[in-house]
Amino acid sequence: MVVAVVFVLIVVGSVVFHFLSPWWWTPIASNWGFxxxxxxxxxxxxGAVFAAVVLFAAYCLWQFRHRPGHKxxxxxxxxxxxxxxxxxxxxxxxxxxxxxxxxWSEFINVPAHASxxxxxxxxxxxxxxxxxxDGKLGRTDTRLVGSDNPYGIIPDDxxxxxxxxxxxxxxxxxxxxxxxxxxxxxxxxHDFYVAEFRAKMDMIPGSVTYFWFTPTRTGQFEVLCAExxxxxxxxxxxxxxxxxxxxxxxxxxxxxxxAQLYAPEVTKTAELN
Amino acid sequence: MVDATHGHxxxxxxxxxxxxxxxxxxxxxxxxxxxxxxxxxxYASTALAIGFVALAxxxxxxxxxxxxxxxxxxxxxAYYQAITVHGMVMVIYLITALFLGGFGNYLIPLMLxxxxxxxxxxxxxxxxxxxxxxxxxxASFFAPGGPTGAGWTLYPPQAILSNTPGQxxxxxxxxxxxxxxxxxxxxxxxxxxVTVLQARARGMTLMRMPLTIWGIFIATVMAxxxxxxxxxxxxxxxxxxxxxxxxxxxxxVEMGEHLSYGGGSPILFQHLFWFxxxxxxxxxxxxxxxxxxxxxxxHARKNIFGYRMMVWxxxxxxxxxxxxxxxxxxxxxxNPWFGFFFATTTLxxxxxxxxxxxxxxxxxxxGDIHFTLPMLFALGFIVTFVNGGLTxxxxxxxxxxxxxxxxxxxxxxxxxxxxxxxILVIFGAxxxxxxxxxxxxLDQTLGLIHFWITFVGAYLIFFPMHYLGIMGVPRRYFxxxxxxxxxxxxxxxxxxxxxxxxxxxxxxxxxxxxxxWSIRHGKPAGGNPWRATTLxxxxxETPPAHGNFGxxxxxxxxxxxxxxxxxxxxxxxxxxxxxxxxxxxxxSE
Numbered sequence: 001m002v003v004a005v006v007f008v009l010i011v012v013g014s015v016v017f018h019f020l021s022p023w024w025w026t027p028i029a030s031n032w033g034f035x036x037x038x039x040x041x042x043x044x045x046x047g048a049v050f051a052a053v054v055l056f057a058a059y060c061l062w063q064f065r066h067r068p069g070h071k072x073x074x075x076x077x078x079x080x081x082x083x084x085x086x087x088x089x090x091x092x093x094x095x096x097x098x099x100x101x102x103x104w105s106e107f108i109n110v111p112a113h114a115s116x117x118x119x120x121x122x123x124x125x126x127x128x129x130x131x132x133x134d135g136k137l138g139r140t141d142t143r144l145v146g147s148d149n150p151y152g153i154i155p156d157d158x159x160x161x162x163x164x165x166x167x168x169x170x171x172x173x174x175x176x177x178x179x180x181x182x183x184x185x186x187x188x189x190h191d192f193y194v195a196e197f198r199a200k201m202d203m204i205p206g207s208v209t210y211f212w213f214t215p216t217r218t219g220q221f222e223v224l225c226a227e228x229x230x231x232x233x234x235x236x237x238x239x240x241x242x243x244x245x246x247x248x249x250x251x252x253x254x255x256x257x258x259a260q261l262y263a264p265e266v267t268k269t270a271e272l273n
Numbered sequence: 274m275v276d277a278t279h280g281h282x283x284x285x286x287x288x289x290x291x292x293x294x295x296x297x298x299x300x301x302x303x304x305x306x307x308x309x310x311x312x313x314x315x316y317a318s319t320a321l322a323i324g325f326v327a328l329a330x331x332x333x334x335x336x337x338x339x340x341x342x343x344x345x346x347x348x349x350x351a352y353y354q355a356i357t358v359h360g361m362v363m364v365i366y367l368i369t370a371l372f373l374g375g376f377g378n379y380l381i382p383l384m385l386x387x388x389x390x391x392x393x394x395x396x397x398x399x400x401x402x403x404x405x406x407x408x409x410x411x412a413s414f415f416a417p418g419g420p421t422g423a424g425w426t427l428y429p430p431q432a433i434l435s436n437t438p439g440q441x442x443x444x445x446x447x448x449x450x451x452x453x454x455x456x457x458x459x460x461x462x463x464x465x466x467v468t469v470l471q472a473r474a475r476g477m478t479l480m481r482m483p484l485t486i487w488g489i490f491i492a493t494v495m496a497x498x499x500x501x502x503x504x505x506x507x508x509x510x511x512x513x514x515x516x517x518x519x520x521x522x523x524x525x526v527e528m529g530e531h532l533s534y535g536g537g538s539p540i541l542f543q544h545l546f547w548f549x550x551x552x553x554x555x556x557x558x559x560x561x562x563x564x565x566x567x568x569x570x571x572h573a574r575k576n577i578f579g580y581r582m583m584v585w586x587x588x589x590x591x592x593x594x595x596x597x598x599x600x601x602x603x604x605x606x607x608n609p610w611f612g613f614f615f616a617t618t619t620l621x622x623x624x625x626x627x628x629x630x631x632x633x634x635x636x637x638x639x640g641d642i643h644f645t646l647p648m649l650f651a652l653g654f655i656v657t658f659v660n661g662g663l664t665x666x667x668x669x670x671x672x673x674x675x676x677x678x679x680x681x682x683x684x685x686x687x688x689x690x691x692x693x694x695x696i697l698v699i700f701g702a703x704x705x706x707x708x709x710x711x712x713x714x715l716d717q718t719l720g721l722i723h724f725w726i727t728f729v730g731a732y733l734i735f736f737p738m739h740y741l742g743i744m745g746v747p748r749r750y751f752x753x754x755x756x757x758x759x760x761x762x763x764x765x766x767x768x769x770x771x772x773x774x775x776x777x778x779x780x781x782x783x784x785x786x787x788x789x790w791s792i793r794h795g796k797p798a799g800g801n802p803w804r805a806t807t808l809x810x811x812x813x814e815t816p817p818a819h820g821n822f823g824x825x826x827x828x829x830x831x832x833x834x835x836x837x838x839x840x841x842x843x844x845x846x847x848x849x850x851x852x853x854x855x856x857x858x859x860x861s862e
Contacts, residue, residue: 003644003652006729010656014736023740023766025676026758038673039743046663053634053659060637061652064573065644071844072575072837073639081635082579082628089627093666097620100670101613107672108609123436123528143535145526183606186526188431189539191604191679195745195758198676202606204539205430206523209606211675222757226679226747228424230436231349234750 001065007058011051018047029196029217029242031178034103036198042096049092107199110212114178117171120151121183121190121203124232126223127151128171132162132257142186142205148262152186161259164252170220170239174248178214191227194240202227215242295819305401307393308819309378312400314710316374319400320367323407325785327362328778330355339764339771341752349751350438353422356749357439358410360425361447364553365454366407368695372560373458373496374403376702377465377489379710383809384486386474386827386849388820390464399464402457409450416442423447424749426550429521429542433514436528444514448507455504458496465493474808474849476829480584481848483807483833484577487584488563491591492556498595499552506545513537543605547598554691555594559587561658561698562629565651567833568701569633571805572648573640574844576834579632586625593622603674612671619669623662630659641837641844645803646720650701653728654694660732661690664739679749682742685735693731700727700784707788708802712815713795719787723780730777734770741766804845807833811847 028036064072118129118137129151131137138153138160145152150167153160173179183192185203193200201211225236243251296302306312333355337347347355378396382389390396413420421439423432431437433444469490473482482490509520513534521542522534570577577583599607599615633655642648664686668674677683700723707715744763746753754764801810813823827849835846846852 001644003649007652007656010732017737017740021737021740022760022762023737023744025743026745032676035672035676038670039667039676042667042670042673046666050659050663053630054656057634057637057652057655060634060640061642064637064640065642066574070641072573072641074576074837074839075578075639076576076834077579077581078635082582082631085631086624086628089624093620093623096666096670097617100616100672104609104612104616104672107675108612122526142524142526143531145531147529187528188434188436188525189428193679193745193747195676200675200678201604204523204606205525206538207540207606224745224747224756228353228428228431228749230431230434231353231422231438231751232436234349234747234752 001062004058004061004065007054007061011054011058015047015051018043026195027217028198029215029219029221030198031214031216032107032198034099034106038096038099038103041099045092045096107211110180110210111178114180114212116180116182117173118182118184119171119192119203121185121192121225121229121236122187123230124225124236126169126171126192126236126238128166128168130164130166130252130255131159132164134159134162137182138163138258140184145186150262151258153258161257163258164255165258165261166255169237170241172241172243172248172251173215174245175215175218175242178212180210180212183209183211188229189227190225190229190236193224193226194221195224196221197240200226215240218242218244305397307389307397309382309390309393309396310710310817310821312396313375313378315400316378316403317371317376319404319407320371320375321785323362323411324367324371325781326411327359327367328781330359330362332775332778334359335771335774337751338753339768341754350419350422352751353424353749354420354438354443357422357425357427357447358413358420362410363692364425364557365451366410368557368691368699369458369496369553370403371699372557372695373465373489373493374400374461376485376560376564376706377461377493379706380485380809381465381468381489382472383709383812383817383821384483384807385469385472385477386808386822386829387468387472388822388826391467391472392460392464395460396464399457399459399461402453402460406450406453406457409446409453413439413443413446413450416446419443421447426543426546427510428546429510429513429539430523430525430534433510433522434527434532445511448511448514451507452504452511455500455507458500462493462497465489466497474827474829477808477848478829480581481829481832484563484566484580484583484587485560485807486563487587488559488561488566491587492559495552495559495591495594496556499549499556501549502545503549506542506549509545510542540602540605540607543602543607544599547601548595550601551598552591552594554687555590557691557695559591561654561695562587564702565654565698566629566633566636567807568647568651568698568705569636570834570836571705571803572645572651573637573642574836575636575640576836577632578635578638579628580832580834582628583632586628589625590622593618593625597622597669600669600671600674603671604678616669616671620666623666623669626662630655630662645704646715646717646724647701647705647803649721649724649728650697650704653724654697654701657689657697657728657732657735658694660736661686661688661694665690676745677742679747680742681746681748682739684748685738685742688738689731689735693735697728697731700724703788705803706809707791708795708798708815709809709812710816711792711795712798713791713793714798714802715791715795716787719783719790723784723787726780726783727777730773730780734773734777737766738770804843806831806835806845806847808848811849 223238421443519537
């Protein structure tokens with residue numbers, strides 16, 4: 001009988017905790033409010049199911065507790081009830097899955113006018129690269145990475161020379177412009193994760209992965225690594241600064257390109273390879 | 274399935290006494306035993322023993338998260354080693370081994386009315402190979418560099434590179450241990466499957482089997498199909514580490530140095546791992562589903578509601594669990610179009626799973642509920658499983674997973690659903706069958722202390738932990754206090770969780786004490802203390818002797834759930850009691 005009371009307390013306590021505790025997501029800073037909404041829909045549906053099932057169980061435990069002379073019913077099956085429950089569950093599942101798949105479709109289809117920015121992960125730091133004046137990133141190969149070519153840019157690629165290299169903790173991006181983040185790693189798995197953007201994706205050595213978003217709020221946001229990458233994993237931090245267009249332009253003007261930084265040495269590496 | 278078979282012909286003649294080989298020496302009776310019951314106890318004791326290592330490791334990591342620096346020997350290396358070994362031990366060496374090697378061995382022959390497993394010698398080898406696997410894993414604590422700290426998922430390239438602890442020997446021992454485990458498990462698993470299919474007592478049709486056996490049976494079939502993927506993944510990674518192959522290793526630069534790997538695919542490992550890893554979730558869940566069905570039915574004195582649906586739900590869940598594996602990889606960088614397929618299959622699996630939950634609760638409806646210890650644990654399972662199952666709908670729904678993946682939300686989810694929930698069933702099952710194994714009851718007061726602290730404590734640990742994940746705290750962080758967007762109160766929550774974890778862990782000592790103390794001092798149980806219908810409670814001796822059923826094997830006349838049959842003298846009718854079909858419900862009013 002105590003169990004029935006505890007069941008009710010668990011439901012009430014969980015709901016109260018959900019609404020009154022100070023622990024909730026960080027204010028969003030991207031276009032992915034859709035994702036937050038899908039989470040909220042899921043919370044409502046699953047919360048209702050949780051409360052219903054546990055409260056119903058609590059009622060049964062109270063009502064049908066053993067007492068002298070009490071005897072259980074004998075009812076092996078009830079096809080009608082079982083079919084109804086199956087149908088209702090299917091409706092709940094569809095109500096969560098449908099918006100989920102629509103938003104996923106948004107998430108993986110990058111708008112045509114999105115600009116590109118590359119993030120490169122290595123134990124345990126981030127580096128960034130922007131496409132430069134031609135709007136195209138030069139191709140890369142991990143085998144070319146060296147002190148004279150930290151990004152492994154293929155020297156013959158004409159698109160590479162004007163790439164802007166940002167070997168610093170902070171990447172700047174302009175507000176309200178969709179950007180496709182191209183993600184790669186030179187050593188182990190990493191994951192580029194900014195909580196306020198609601199997006200993340202693993203980085204795999206040997207591949208380029210991506211996600212896209214539109215920043216909607218200026219400010220400075222911390223980048224965390226979200227895929228275990230060795231003992232330094234929790235210290236692999238960086239940042240993204242979302243600027244107004246003017247601030248962004250000013251910042252970009254102060255950055256240097258691949259050609260400016262490494263051009264003299266690149267020719268040598270190319271010959272060696 | 275509730276009709277009776279009238280097969281009264283002399284059954285005993287088929288199994289003359291001489292056909293059973295009885296062990297003669299102490300060694301063959303208690304150590305190198307081929308009796309499934311002894312093997313079961315060996316499996317269970319070994320699993321519980323290594324489980325306590327995992328429990329101690331969880332304390333280490335919780336102390337680090339709440340009170341960093343308090344345990345001076347815990348640096349980042351030790352922390353990652355602790356989480357890795359904790360995870361691996363809990364999932365594989367404890368829960369899988371205990372459900373299948375422990376309960377499977379004990380209950381399959383007894384509940385089906387068989388004398389033993391069909392291949393007793395192979396069954397014995399299964400245990401000793403498992404023990405060897407455990408010892409190899411334990412050996413990594415004493416190897417240079419210690420055990421691996423690659424995380425229990427062992428993702429390459431990181432798992433075999435030098436910035437991960439245990440790169441020297443730990444990872445090799447881990448992989449060898451897993452390979453041994455799979456070999457040992459295969460020997461056991463073949464036994465469980467063939468025994469279920471071939472050695473059932475007369476009249477024990479498949480649709481009369483207790484759900485415990487159905488759960489263990491389907492889980493074993495799944496394990497036989499899923500473990501080979503883990504096996505090859507381990508062999509390939511071992512080759513990458515020892516022979517310089519590049520199955521999972523692309524060209525890479527480690528700390529400025531070019532390594533000689535090239536051309537391999539890290540994501541191939543993830544596919545192999547989760548092709549095993551997702552079915553593995555259900556390999557531990559299905560035996561729990563089966564056992565909890567029987568616990569609820571027995572202690573609510575009522576037939577399990579919707580038996581046929583329960584069986585088919587097990588089969589469907591088992592089958593579907595092989596086409597959902599990549600929901601662990603939504604943000605792995607695999608082709609994003611996979612997301613549509615895997616999100617759909619994953620959410621479909623919620624339907625048969627929900628049916629099981631409804632049927633457990635509907636079994637309580639109009640029952641005669643006895644709040645025994647096994648029942649309390651079964652009820653605890655319902656709450657934690659429903660909670661953990663529902664949060665699975667967040668993570669399975671691909672786009673919702675994007676912000677939550679790799680955060681503490683995931684940790685909270687899988688602990689609730691495949692840690693706490695199955696372990697509550699394991700406890701319930703131990704309180705339920707201990708009287709059969711030892712002939713004595715476990716102590717009620719100690720059991721109540723154990724139940725309330727474990728159930729409420731575990732909920733208090735893992736429910737709030739979801740909210741750390743929603744805030745964005747990543748998992749596998751040695752320290753998280755300096756994350757810029759976290760309010761200072763997030764740390765208070767971590768302290769609260771740790772305090773609960775320490776208390777829940779301590780309560781397990783009460784359980785161990787009870788297990789040992791009651792062997793001699795428990796109340797004598799008699800043959801059938803719960804007045805249950807299934808065959809293991811109808812043995813002539815308790816604990817059952819070698820051969821289980823004396824001279825004559827039981828004959829089965831009815832399903833396993835004839836509780837509170839209208840018109841019957843008692844509120845249960847054992848499966849081996851002859852008699853006509855029970856009266857239909859309408860006729861009994």
